[in-house]
Amino acid sequence: MADYDYDVLVIGAGPGGYVAAIRAAQLGLKTACAEGRETLGGTCLNVGCIPSKAMLHASEYFEAAAGGAMAAMGIKVKPELDLGTMHGQRKDAVKGLTGGIEFLFKKNKIDWLKGYAQFTSKDSVEVAGKTYRAKNIIIATGSSVTPLPGVEVDNDKQIIVDSTGALELAKVPGHMVVIGGGVIGLELGSVWRRLGAKVTCVEYLDQILPGMDGDVRKEANKIFKKQGIEFKLKTKVTKAVVKGKKAVLTLEPAAGGEAETLEADVVLVSIGRKPNTDGLALDKAGLAVNQRGQIETDHDFSTQVPGIWAIGDVIPGPMLAHKAEDEGIACAENIAGQTGIVNHDVIPSVVYTWPEIAGVGLTEEQAKEKGEVKVGKFPMMANSRAKTNHEPDGFVKVIADAKTDRVLGVWCIASVAGTMIAQAAQAMEFGATSEDIAYTCHAHPTHSEAIKEAAMAVTGKPIHV
Ligand code: FAD
Numbered sequence: 248m249a250d251y252d253y254d255v256l257v258i259g260a261g262p263g264g265y266v267a268a269i270r271a272a273q274l275g276l277k278t279a280c281a282e283g284r285e286t287l288g289g290t291c292l293n294v295g296c297i298p299s300k301a302m303l304h305a306s307e308y309f310e311a312a313a314g315g316a317m318a319a320m321g322i323k324v325k326p327e328l329d330l331g332t333m334h335g336q337r338k339d340a341v342k343g344l345t346g347g348i349e350f351l352f353k354k355n356k357i358d359w360l361k362g363y364a365q366f367t368s369k370d371s372v373e374v375a376g377k378t379y380r381a382k383n384i385i386i387a388t389g390s391s392v393t394p395l396p397g398v399e400v401d402n403d404k405q406i407i408v409d410s411t412g413a414l415e416l417a418k419v420p421g422h423m424v425v426i427g428g429g430v431i432g433l434e435l436g437s438v439w440r441r442l443g444a445k446v447t448c449v450e451y452l453d454q455i456l457p458g459m460d461g462d463v464r465k466e467a468n469k470i471f472k473k474q475g476i477e478f479k480l481k482t483k484v485t486k487a488v489v490k491g492k493k494a495v496l497t498l499e500p501a502a503g504g505e506a507e508t509l510e511a512d513v514v515l516v517s518i519g520r521k522p523n524t525d526g527l528a529l530d531k532a533g534l535a536v537n538q539r540g541q542i543e544t545d546h547d548f549s550t551q552v553p554g555i556w557a558i559g560d561v562i563p564g565p566m567l568a569h570k571a572e573d574e575g576i577a578c579a580e581n582i583a584g585q586t587g588i589v590n591h592d593v594i595p596s597v598v599y600t601w602p603e604i605a606g607v608g609l610t611e612e613q614a615k616e617k618g619e620v621k622v623g624k625f626p627m628m629a630n631s632r633a634k635t636n637h638e639p640d641g642f643v644k645v646i647a648d649a650k651t652d653r654v655l656g657v658w659c660i661a662s663v664a665g666t667m668i669a670q671a672a673q674a675m676e677f678g679a680t681s682e683d684i685a686y687t688c689h690a691h692p693t694h695s696e697a698i699k700e701a702a703m704a705v706t707g708k709p710i711h712v
């Protein structure tokens with residue numbers, strides 16, 4: 248291999264980077280992965296997807312027991328919260344999965360370069376004082392919390408926290424104020440509300456969950472309100488001051504106007520995430536970032552510098568683990584001379600609240616901007632399984648092109664929407680029409696039958712409404 252140390256050197260071992268490294272090694276390329284954290288798996292496994300789902304799953308059980316859902320099925324219990332054990336099982340999940348990646352690295356003979364990498368030239372990086380040359384370098388450095396000026400996060404104090412701090416709270420807050428009605432605010436706000444906190448969500452825009460379908464956003468807001476989350480929409484937080492064990496927030500109408508104050512035991516700052524490029528010394532590689540701080544790539548994930556590639560949260564597109572993973576696979580395949588492709592039009596997104604909220608493809612608003620559409624909707628209330636399981640909230644919506652009937656988007660609010668959306672993504676990947684879905688036999692009784700019935704509603708009529 249001449250004077251190169253590696254065929255592929257990946258920077259960052261999140262779902263983008265570790266997957267790229269494994270695929271590159273599987274394809275016979277000599278591979279290393281630099282990671283600054285003490286464990287592999289990135290944001291997703293250490294402080295993101297996995298620990299948040301561990302807390303969501305456990306708190307869902309707690310609420311089902313405490314909030315009457317179980318009593319409705321004849322199971323009477325009085326749950327007692329053992330927060331230490333709940334945190335323990337979260338940590339166990341993280342430990343098991345991050346350890347699993349370490350095992351996979353060993354199995355695939357991937358060198359883990361322990362430390363933060365920085366470019367020293369177009370084809371070399373320095374990690375922990377040592378320089379490595381690689382034919383290909385993949386930047387997969389991910390993202391971190393966007394700071395909010397005037398609201399300083401200090402996770403150790405457990406008063407003003409980011410998502411990492413909100414996963415670790417040692418006790419249930421009396422009042423938690425969530426800044427930002429996006430995915431993190433709603434997921435982690437739900438965790439602590441279920442465990443007993445009063446939760447207020449302050450959102451700058453006129454509705455929560457920006458980017459999602461309009462009907463879904465409205466319905467989700469109604470459901471979360473019913474569950475007890477208080478929303479202050481069209482409102483911004485301009486300051487937070489810690490006084491003793493509490494924080495005092497200054498809130499202002501987004502459009503300007505009179506300020507008010509709000510006291511909180513815990514404040515969660517969740518206003519978005521920003522790409523990680525500081526400390527990479529990109530200039531040494533001849534690379535620059537765009538106005539949003541992201542590294543731009545071509546469809547094959549190559550950057551403007553030959554031999555340097557980028558994937559995941561650090562490049563444009565939704566900041567999602569499965570998008571990063573698919574890009575990791577495609578990028579490694581392209582490096583190996585194969586044709587790696589990611590269809591960015593069909594990336595599902597899921598909010599793991601109760602019920603779950605999921606979508607893939609265009610929203611109705613986006614689809615209408617592109618042309619005439621037909622929409623079919625079906626309420627979960629009319630789905631036999633959801634009704635039997637005491638899960639009446641939500642609906643499925645299928646959006647199709649009015650002329651060709653090709654499915655452009657599918658949106659669901661349902662207890663298992665995250666699982667249901669997979670079939671919609673697969674159908675769209677295969678270019679399905681609403682009729683294709685409507686005439687596919689779905690097992691009964693399943694929540695997924697609601698997707699079939701919503702598809703039936705696009706051009707005809709569903710049976711059960
Ligand atoms: P990351 O996972 O951020 O990994 C990048 C890695 O690079 C990090 O480990 C970092 O330490 C390392 N690194 C950075 N700079 C350097 C350097 N110079 N040298 C060496 N290493 C470096 N997405 C979902 O799809 N589903 C979910 O349920 C979900 N839940 C989430 C919950 C929370 C609370 C958060 C914060 C995020 C969640 N996400 C979820 C988003 C998901 O975590 C990210 O989209 C995903 O981790 C991005 O993967 P990545 O590989 O691009 O980057």
Ligand code: NAI
Nearest residue numbers: 427428429430431432450451483484517518519520566597
């Ligand atoms: P987000 O972009 O989802 O939501 C941020 C919200 O904050 C927006 O609604 C925005 O309008 C609002 N906001 C911005 N500035 C504000 C201000 N000053 N005051 C009040 N509101 C303000 O970002 P979030 O929730 O931080 O999550 C970051 C990313 O992590 C997400 O984009 C998502 O890609 C990823 N993620 C994915 C999950 C999943 O797939 N289930 C779970 C958690 C995170």
